[in-house]
Amino acid sequence: xxxxxxxxxxxxxxxxxxxxxxxxxxxxxxxxxxxxxxxxxxxxxxxxxxxxxxxxxxxxxxxxxxxxxxxxxxxxxxxxxxxxxxxxxxxxxxxxxxxxxxxxxxxxxxxxxxxxxxxxxxxxxxxxxxxxxxxxxxxxxxxxxxxxxxxxxxxxxxxxxxxxxxxxxxxxxxxxxxxxxxxxxxxxxxxxxxxxxxxxxxxxxxxxxxxxxxxxxxxxxxxxxxxxxxxxxxxxxxxxxxxxxxxxxxxxxxxxxxxxxxxxxxxxxxxxxxxxxxxxx
Numbered sequence: 120x121x122x123x124x125x126x127x128x129x130x131x132x133x134x135x136x137x138x139x140x141x142x143x144x145x146x147x148x149x150x151x152x153x154x155x156x157x158x159x160x161x162x163x164x165x166x167x168x169x170x171x172x173x174x175x176x177x178x179x180x181x182x183x184x185x186x187x188x189x190x191x192x193x194x195x196x197x198x199x200x201x202x203x204x205x206x207x208x209x210x211x212x213x214x215x216x217x218x219x220x221x222x223x224x225x226x227x228x229x230x231x232x233x234x235x236x237x238x239x240x241x242x243x244x245x246x247x248x249x250x251x252x253x254x255x256x257x258x259x260x261x262x263x264x265x266x267x268x269x270x271x272x273x274x275x276x277x278x279x280x281x282x283x284x285x286x287x288x289x290x291x292x293x294x295x296x297x298x299x300x301x302x303x304x305x306x307x308x309x310x311x312x313x314x315x316x317x318x319x320x321x322x323x324x325x326x327x328x329x330x331x332x333x334x335x336x337x338x339x340x341x342x343x344x345x346x347x348x349x350x351x352x353x354x355x356x357x358x359x360x361x362x363x364x365x366x367x368x369x370x371x372x373x374x375x376x377x378x379x380x381x382x383x384x385x386x387x388x389x390x391x392x393x394x395x396x397x398x399x400x
Contacts, residue, residue, distance in 0.1 A: 180229035187226060187248065188241030197248060204249075205256040208265050220265050223253070224272050239280060246276040247293055254300060263307055270301045288328055292338060295321040299345060306352060314352045321345045336376055340386065343372040347393060359400060366396045 186192070187200055207219035227249065230242040250273050257266045277294035281287040302317030325342045332338065350365035373390040380386060 180225055184226050184229040184241055184245065188230060188244040190240065190244065192244075197252060201248065201252045201256065204253050205260075208257065209260060209262065212262065212265060220268055223249070224269070227272060227276055239284065242276060243280055243290065243293075246273045246280070249273050250293065250297060250300070261307075263304055267301070267304050270297055270304065273297050274301065288332075291324050291328060292341065295324040295341065295345070298324070299348065302348060302352070311352050311356050315349060318345055318349045318352060322349070336380065339372050339376055340389070343369040343376070343389065343393070346372070347389075347396065350396065363397065363400050366393055369393050370397060 192200075204219075204223045208223060209219070211219035227242065227245050230238045230245065249269060254266055254269060254273075257269065274294065274297040277290055277297055281290040281294055284290055298317050298321035302314040302321070305311070305314035305317060322342070322345050325338060325345060328338045329335070329342055346365045346369035350362040350369070353359075353362035353365060370390070370393045373386060373393055377383070377386045377390050
């Protein structure tokens, strides 16, 4: 890897499809579809610090899961690995396959087969990174099908983790976020009623969190976002009264939060947007 700042990997793709071996080769010396061997596929992975290996050179699900779920993963490493995942998914989708997505999800499943503290931490990190890093990459490419499958797997992972964990509240917040994004996919697909169901599932998780800890501004802000999403899903269905009620609920939360933190530009922006939504009625 030289100075450890970046590495370029090459791989051959099997005819008619893709293999995540472009990111995770089984061998770096024997030519074949699972090795770094040809110029057909190139991946440049930025590395944040010198390592004897990067995600491109890992063999086996356990090693891949340990890398992507590791607490010490740097932002450049996370960005590089996630882009490899996105490339694998997008390439396979273009050929009508889902093998790239299957292989990405196999990393999440690898740490979900046993329960111990280390595996749980890795599973939570992987699910969180897939939710907040990989899913937005797919969203930019309008990959609704892949997003729906990915988000459902992430939702199930956080559901399982929050059931078994002692400190489940942060995991519940991520579970609610997964429901939010699933709702967004339903909206993009034109399934507004199903989207409302997903947003309400998020609301049902967040409301008890906020009631249990009213001082947690992050959870209150999240709840306000969900209220606004519910309103936006109700409005095209013609249920203007329910839509307005949802936006007013968001407004009440944002007014309290903005009063307590008047210099928070994100809160002020969301407050102004919510006021604009209400002004339409």
